[in-house]
Amino acid sequence: xxxYNFHWRPVFKSLPDLLAxxxxxxxxxxxxxxxxxxFGLALALIRMHMRGPLKWVxxxxxxxxxxxxxxxxxxxxxxxxGAVGIHMSPYVIVLAALSFNCAGYLAENFxxxxxxxxxxxxxxxxxxxxxxxxxxxxxxxxxxxxxVYHPLTNQIVWAVLMSSLGMxxxxxxxSGETQALASRTYxxxxxxxxxxxxYYVIVKIILGASRLLSARLFRY
Amino acid sequence: MIQIRGLEKxxxxxxxxxxxxxxxxxxxxxxxxGASGSGKSTLLYCINGLEAIQAGTVSVAGxxxxxxxxxxxxxxxxxxxxxxQWNSFPHLTALENVALAPKIVxxxxxxxxxxxxxxxxxxxxxxxxLDVYPSxxxxxxxxxxxxxxxxxxxxxxxxxxxxxSALDPELVGEVLDTMRLLAEDGMTMIxxxxxxxxxxxxxDRVAFxxxxxxxxxxxxxNIFGVPKSEHLQKFLSNIR
Numbered sequence: 001x002x003x004y005n006f007h008w009r010p011v012f013k014s015l016p017d018l019l020a021x022x023x024x025x026x027x028x029x030x031x032x033x034x035x036x037x038x039f040g041l042a043l044a045l046i047r048m049h050m051r052g053p054l055k056w057v058x059x060x061x062x063x064x065x066x067x068x069x070x071x072x073x074x075x076x077x078x079x080x081x082g083a084v085g086i087h088m089s090p091y092v093i094v095l096a097a098l099s100f101n102c103a104g105y106l107a108e109n110f111x112x113x114x115x116x117x118x119x120x121x122x123x124x125x126x127x128x129x130x131x132x133x134x135x136x137x138x139x140x141x142x143x144x145x146x147x148v149y150h151p152l153t154n155q156i157v158w159a160v161l162m163s164s165l166g167m168x169x170x171x172x173x174x175s176g177e178t179q180a181l182a183s184r185t186y187x188x189x190x191x192x193x194x195x196x197x198x199y200y201v202i203v204k205i206i207l208g209a210s211r212l213l214s215a216r217l218f219r220y
Numbered sequence: 221m222i223q224i225r226g227l228e229k230x231x232x233x234x235x236x237x238x239x240x241x242x243x244x245x246x247x248x249x250x251x252x253x254g255a256s257g258s259g260k261s262t263l264l265y266c267i268n269g270l271e272a273i274q275a276g277t278v279s280v281a282g283x284x285x286x287x288x289x290x291x292x293x294x295x296x297x298x299x300x301x302x303x304x305q306w307n308s309f310p311h312l313t314a315l316e317n318v319a320l321a322p323k324i325v326x327x328x329x330x331x332x333x334x335x336x337x338x339x340x341x342x343x344x345x346x347x348x349x350l351d352v353y354p355s356x357x358x359x360x361x362x363x364x365x366x367x368x369x370x371x372x373x374x375x376x377x378x379x380x381x382x383x384x385s386a387l388d389p390e391l392v393g394e395v396l397d398t399m400r401l402l403a404e405d406g407m408t409m410i411x412x413x414x415x416x417x418x419x420x421x422x423x424d425r426v427a428f429x430x431x432x433x434x435x436x437x438x439x440x441x442n443i444f445g446v447p448k449s450e451h452l453q454k455f456l457s458n459i460r
Contacts, residue, residue, distance in 0.1 A: 118305070118307075120303060120305055120307050121307060121309070123270055123303070123307070124301075124303060124307035124309070124366075125309075126270060126293075126296065127268060127270065127296055127299075127300075127301035127303075127370075128296065128297075128300075128320075128321035128325060128369065128370070128373060129293045129294065129296040129297040129321060129325040129326075129373065130293070130321060130324065130325055131293055134324055134325070138320060138324065139309055142311045143309075143310065143311050146311065218311075219353070220310055220311055220312075220353040220354075220355055
């Protein structure tokens with residue numbers, strides 16, 4: 001009944017290509033996290049402290065990022081913007097979509113983190129003569145960072161996995177590369193099985209690194 | 221010298237301070253007593269500019285705290301503040317807690333800031349806790365840490381906002397002793413407090429706040445011995 005013959009050789013022969021694509025995946029996930037953290041932090045602060053148009057934009061961003069399919073967000077940056085004449089490379093499209101999505105999720109994490117820090121911490125910092133900027137960067141944000149650390153780890157795992165959608169806009173990250181190789185050789189199952197293992201290993205490495213880093217960072 | 225003239229403070233429509241006039245000369249220890257909600261703590265926040273005011277002036281060593289163009293960050297370096305909920309920075313060790321502001325606010329070198337911090341921590345009896353995180357310190361130790369942190373800025377004034385009210389009874393003594401030590405060193409201090417024995421023994425003057433005004437201000441002997449205002453008499457009889 002099972003008359004499918006497994007052929008792993010072509011997959012193993014193109015393992016270097018797959019691993020290289022895995023690095024691309026890791027790269028775009030890491031970059032989108034950096035951008036996601038910067039924008040997410042800004043969105044959280046804008047939503048907490050500002051009124052008017054900027055706050056509306058920030059709220060709309062967070063709402064859309066969290067409540068629409070990630071795939072649609074990717075298509076918006078790819079085909080949506082393309083339709084109005086803004087053409088970007090697949091790399092930029094995926095980076096923009098991932099960052100947009102991560103920023104939205106992280107903004108809510110950051111907001112929760114900020115709310116968990118008592119106001120009196122700011123007062124204590126300001127009473128020592130620190131500027132508002134110093135109070136935030138030296139006292140508040142390091143504490144918030146600890147609170148959001150594990151959600152942050154989850155988010156980068158999510159970014160790695162979600163970057164696979166990139167193949168739908170022609171981006172040759174791990175899934176895109178796998179798809180291309182698989183359709184050339186018709187060893188579709190074999191290719192995607194090996195790629196799944198590569199994704200798994202990438203995620204495990206991230207989780208392990210995150211655990212080591214947290215032990216170093218948070219000694220209190 | 222701290223000079224307060226006609227100070228009024230509202231939270232929304234609620235008037236918390238209703239025209240405060242007060243001079244605190246250098247070297248004085250002033251205790252402020254009164255019921256909760258009488259505006260005692262708010263006055264401290266107005267003195268170091270953590271709260272805006274609606275009328276009047278506060279001047280510290282000749283500088284108008286609430287004037288436009290006043291560099292409050294600079295001004296606050298002269299005024300240490302100690303809070304009811306001690307507010308140690310949980311992500312920093314005791315030494316880092318104390319060394320941070322000298323380093324980033326006053327621009328001291330890392331080594332200098334560490335020296336200052338170690339000296340101040342020793343001064344408040346935490347010389348053996350330099351590398352400990354606040355979570356491993358008792359409330360009383362954390363409050364002494366907060367005092368050391370304020371002192372590391374070499375302030376001319378110290379403001380204490382009910383520094384002992386959040387502490388377990390057996391820990392109050394060590395913090396009061398530290399405050400006494402400061403008073404003996406000649407520090408100008410304003411202490412909002414519920415510790416009547418501290419107010420009586422350590423202060424030069426005691427101010428009794430009632431519903432946003434200073435109802436009575438005098439030497440501790442007179443405030444506790446021959447209270448004139450009816451509210452003060454009632455306040456004192458309630459806590460005895």
